[in-house]
Amino acid sequence: xxxxxFIGILAMIIAMSAASDLVAQGRRDSRTDAVRSSSTTKSxxxxxxxxxxxxxxxxKPAPAAKPASKPAPAPKVNSAVKKRGDVHTSTKNxxxxxxxxxxxxxxxxxxxxxxxxxxxxxxxxxQVIKHHSGMYYYKKGVYYKLVGDKYIVSRPPMGAxxxxxxxxxxxxxxxxxxxxxxxxxxVMRGNEYEVVAPPVGAIVESIPExxxxxxxxGNTYYIVDxxxxxxxxxxxxxxxxxxxxx
Numbered sequence: 001x002x003x004x005x006f007i008g009i010l011a012m013i014i015a016m017s018a019a020s021d022l023v024a025q026g027r028r029d030s031r032t033d034a035v036r037s038s039s040t041t042k043s044x045x046x047x048x049x050x051x052x053x054x055x056x057x058x059x060k061p062a063p064a065a066k067p068a069s070k071p072a073p074a075p076k077v078n079s080a081v082k083k084r085g086d087v088h089t090s091t092k093n094x095x096x097x098x099x100x101x102x103x104x105x106x107x108x109x110x111x112x113x114x115x116x117x118x119x120x121x122x123x124x125x126x127q128v129i130k131h132h133s134g135m136y137y138y139k140k141g142v143y144y145k146l147v148g149d150k151y152i153v154s155r156p157p158m159g160a161x162x163x164x165x166x167x168x169x170x171x172x173x174x175x176x177x178x179x180x181x182x183x184x185x186x187v188m189r190g191n192e193y194e195v196v197a198p199p200v201g202a203i204v205e206s207i208p209e210x211x212x213x214x215x216x217x218g219n220t221y222y223i224v225d226x227x228x229x230x231x232x233x234x235x236x237x238x239x240x241x242x243x244x245x246x
Contacts, residue, residue: 103222103231103240106206107182111142111153113210113224122151131157141166141182153210155225156184161192173199183208183225198227203239 102108111117122144126137136157137144145154165186168179179186179193185202186193211224220231226246232239 103207103211103229104209107208110182110208113153113155113183113208115153115210116150117144117153119151122146127162129157129160131160133157136160138162141184143184156195158195158197160195161189162186163192165193168193169204171199171202171204173202178202180204183227198242198245200242200245202242203232203234204229204242205237205239207240 104110122137122139124139126139126144129136129138129143134157135146136154137146137151138156138160143154143156143160144151146152165179165181168181168186171178171180171185176199177187178196178199179188180202185196185198187196188194207222207224207229211222211229214221214223221243222229222231222240227242228244228246229240230243232241
């Protein structure tokens with residue numbers, strides 16, 4: 001009887017010891033799972049063991065960004081552009097250059113203001129302009145007026161419109177654009193050039209032949225078509241500034 005009781009107690013002790021070992025093993029497994037979960041999170045979601053993490057090569061750094069391309073160079077300023085305060089001008093034709101001292105240098109082949117010409121020269125292939133001040137004929141930038149039985153190289157009538165100008169110079173005065181050729185100023189009206197009064201302050205490189213020259217207090221003035229110009233030195237060249245309009 002006593003022997004059976006002893007055997008029962010021994011079996012109970014062995015069972016309790018086995019249960020304790022199972023609990024300890026479960027705790028160790030839990031810690032291992034936690035370590036594996038942590039390693040998985042650090043590896044960006046890829047399930048790897050701690051030993052595998054030790055063999056993972058570090059990612060190569062991204063190549064440095066290439067420096068931004070050099071900005072495009074600023075456009076070169078046209079050397080033919082002349083500026084003076086809010087007055088500036090630029091040529092559309094390379095042959096029309098302000099490099100001459102003579103007031104009419106760029107128009108030396110043009111007919112002289114006030115000169116009489118033949119009817120054929122004035123009328124042939126010309127645009128006829130009927131104006132309250134008389135009959136005019138326009139051809140290649142020149143206006144001819146019928147005076148009696150003669151055709152006179154004349155100043156153009158205000159408001160006259162033409163469709164073509166040879167080698168015009170573009171000017172801006174007080175933010176308004178003008179076109180200049182052979183002593184005449186124009187503004188654009190649709191697709192036509194309309195004759196307007198010369199803007200005071202405009203500077204041009206040539207005026208028509210046939211002007212009157214005046215010397216006053218050491219200053220040189222030129223009068224043509226009722227417009228008074230003053231010779232001025234601008235950028236090392238002689239230019240002609242509109243200072244008065246009759």
